Amino acid sequence: LDQTTSVDFATVKRIIEADLGQPLSALYADVDPVPLASASIAQVHAATLKSGERVVIKVRKPGVEEVLKTDLAFLSIGTKILETFAPELKRISLADITADIKDSMLGELDFNQEADNLVVYERFLRESELDATATCPLPVRELTAKKVLTMTRLDGVPLLDAEALRRTAATAGAAEAAVATALNVWSTSVVSCDFFHADVHGGNLLLCDDGRVGFIDFGIVGRLPPKVWNAVTGLGESFVTGDFEAMAKSLVAMGAAEETVDTAKFGRDLEAI
Structure with a gap:
């Protein structure tokens, strides 16, 4: 509390x-x-x-709603400016994350x-x-x-x-x-x-x-997006069955590695750990 x-x-x-x-x-x-x-x-x-x-x-x-909307608007603008000057931040979808936070916070009202x-x-x-x-x-x-x-x-x-x-x-x-x-x-x-x-x-x-x-x-x-949800459940299933390549694919789908990664090699690396 x-x-x-x-x-x-x-x-x-x-x-x-x-x-x-x-x-x-x-x-x-x-x-x-x-x-x-x-x-x-x-x-x-x-x-x-x-x-x-x-x-x-x-x-x-x-007065909470007005203050929150103002603060979130500044956060949204600041995020877009950051992505403009630091394009590498787009890889982690900072603007999308900020939008999700905005929706969640306004929904809380x-x-x-x-x-x-x-x-x-x-x-x-x-x-x-x-x-x-x-x-x-x-x-x-x-x-x-x-x-x-x-x-x-x-x-x-x-x-x-x-x-x-x-x-x-x-x-x-x-x-x-x-x-x-x-x-x-x-x-x-x-x-x-x-x-x-x-x-x-x-x-x-x-x-x-x-x-x-x-x-x-x-x-x-x-809420997990469908792609991430499927990856999480797939990770659990592959862990139980010992399918390391499937584990690797699930981790890639979850954003733990670049999508261009060699999942077969990634799986062998996981097995070796």
Whole structure:
């Protein structure tokens, strides 16, 4: 969970009411005015629904969209200038990378999109039979809009909070096991989910009270282009079968070497390692 300067609760209340179209008291039974966490784009408040269910509300901070668009415009212009004076940068598609970052960052501003991501990721965990070891929040659709995202609450400790982990871990090595689980789930999502979490760090991973790893904050996600996805799966298959030339071809397709490389020789070099 990140911590930056938070917005006062009166402003948060106005944003929620404007985005959801009703008074705060009509939407929630209770909202904690003190944020659980505050990041550059949004802050999160604990709340209780009229049904008694405990949730969290992610609220976009005012003025973020304008600042972000301006910063990204300068980044885009700067990238094009760099490629003009350093043509070798075109080989790594710096302008394309910047465009992808721009799309991802602007997409992060629409919490309806993040709500969709949560639904997809929960389905991935369930269908991959990973839901016994990992989880994520689910959106409350009727209390979600462009600037407000209401989600089920996960109770747990951030993996970056070493002291809290020592106090709450039920067994020795629980934190290390949680990190291993997170890596396994994330790597599986790269090839088996529609997207992968693109902002995985200790603040966005929880060791939940039920022992599972909780993935939170799905504002930024990544997607592999079909060519790269096929190369990643091909690399895994060739590793299992011991086909080193196929490994070489997959690595070339992923951009690990020039496309003109001799893949047969490359494969023999891999086998010799």
